[in-house]
Amino acid sequence: MSDAMLEIRNLRKSFPIRNAFGRQTGEVKAVDNVSFAVEKGQVYGLAGESGSGKSTIARMIMGLEQPDSGEILIGGESLSRSSRGHAQMVFQNPGSSLNPRRTVGQSVAVPLDAHRFSGDRRKRISELLEMVQLPVNFAERYPHELSGGQKQRVAIARALAVEPKLLVLDEPTSALDVSVQAKVIELLADLGRRMELTYLFISHDLSLMRNFARTVGVLYRGQIVETGNVGTVFANPSHDYTRLLLASVPVISKEEEAMRPKIPLIDGEIPTAEKLLALRDADQMQNQERG
Numbered sequence: 001m002s003d004a005m006l007e008i009r010n011l012r013k014s015f016p017i018r019n020a021f022g023r024q025t026g027e028v029k030a031v032d033n034v035s036f037a038v039e040k041g042q043v044y045g046l047a048g049e050s051g052s053g054k055s056t057i058a059r060m061i062m063g064l065e066q067p068d069s070g071e072i073l074i075g076g077e078s079l080s081r082s083s084r085g086h087a088q089m090v091f092q093n094p095g096s097s098l099n100p101r102r103t104v105g106q107s108v109a110v111p112l113d114a115h116r117f118s119g120d121r122r123k124r125i126s127e128l129l130e131m132v133q134l135p136v137n138f139a140e141r142y143p144h145e146l147s148g149g150q151k152q153r154v155a156i157a158r159a160l161a162v163e164p165k166l167l168v169l170d171e172p173t174s175a176l177d178v179s180v181q182a183k184v185i186e187l188l189a190d191l192g193r194r195m196e197l198t199y200l201f202i203s204h205d206l207s208l209m210r211n212f213a214r215t216v217g218v219l220y221r222g223q224i225v226e227t228g229n230v231g232t233v234f235a236n237p238s239h240d241y242t243r244l245l246l247a248s249v250p251v252i253s254k255e256e257e258a259m260r261p262k263i264p265l266i267d268g269e270i271p272t273a274e275k276l277l278a279l280r281d282a283d284q285m286q287n288q289e290r291g
């Protein structure tokens with residue numbers, strides 16, 4: 001037995017594609033035979049562009065979506081009604097994941113009540129707010145009084161309230177200003193080290209991924225096309241898609257600029273992997289024609 005905190009085995013999930021009349025015309029393999037494991041106390045990063053299946057995996061881990069087949073084990077236990085709560089999730093949009101009519105304190109207390117917390121609630125709420133570096137008197141505030149970064153700190157406090165075995169972070173900073181993103185990641189990393197938390201960190205932002213995750217799995221159209229130590233994978237990507245994904249990462253140092261594949265922006269946009277692959281194919285064809 002490994003000491004994996006999260007183990008995913010041959011997970012599959014398809015969704016029907018329907019036409020305007022509601023008739024099924026096909027299906028999309030959102031998650032297509034995905035397997036990976038996350039050891040206790042580690043950060044595993046799931047990278048991949050929009051639509052690659054990241055959130056569907058997260059939702060199945062949380063029991064919000066049923067897999068078509070495959071297995072999910074948390075702390076060695078198969079996902080079941082009794083193991084719900086072993087994993088907690090932080091969503092992309094802190095605005096919509098907090099109830100606007102609840103105070104911060106009430107929001108943070110929701111999982112405490114759900115898990116029949118029997119200790120001193122006020123004390124626990126204060127502790128949790130301190131953990132995420134918010135003033136204790138924020139317990140009386142409402143979400144609209146907080147900034148995006150502060151709201152996400154509340155969402156993190158709420159996720160930590162019942163000491164989950166696993167924290168699933170689905171693009172936790174992508175709705176935040178760049179300057180705030182790094183601070184939230186820093187907080188998560190610090191909490192992770194201090195409390196030995198296990199994270200599944202989902203992001204399309206590879207520079208954040210590089211700073212936070214130890215192991216990365218690169219998802220492309222529902223499949224993990226590459227996996228390994230984050231430094232190794234990004235320094236020497238073996239899959240075309242990973243190379244292309246890296247091509248759109250903002251450059252930090254001269255060394256990184258030198259490593260960056262030279263692919264032009266199409267219409268000034270950050271190109272999708274599909275556009276990039278098409279571009280590369282066109283390039284190769286031209287080279288062949290030139291002989």
Ligand SMILES: Nc1ncnc2c1ncn2[C@@H]1O[C@H](COP(=O)(O)OP(=O)(O)O)[C@@H](O)[C@H]1O
Pocket residue numbers: 015016028029030048049050051052053054055056057
């Ligand atoms: N509830 C759903 N019904 C139909 N299609 C869905 C549903 N959820 C996700 N999908 C489809 O599954 C694929 C993967 O989506 P998702 O997991 O949200 O990707 P990501 O989080 O990487 O952007 C996409 O093609 C998306 O349109």
Ligand SMILES: [Mg+2]
Pocket residue numbers: 054055056
């Ligand atoms: Mg998503």
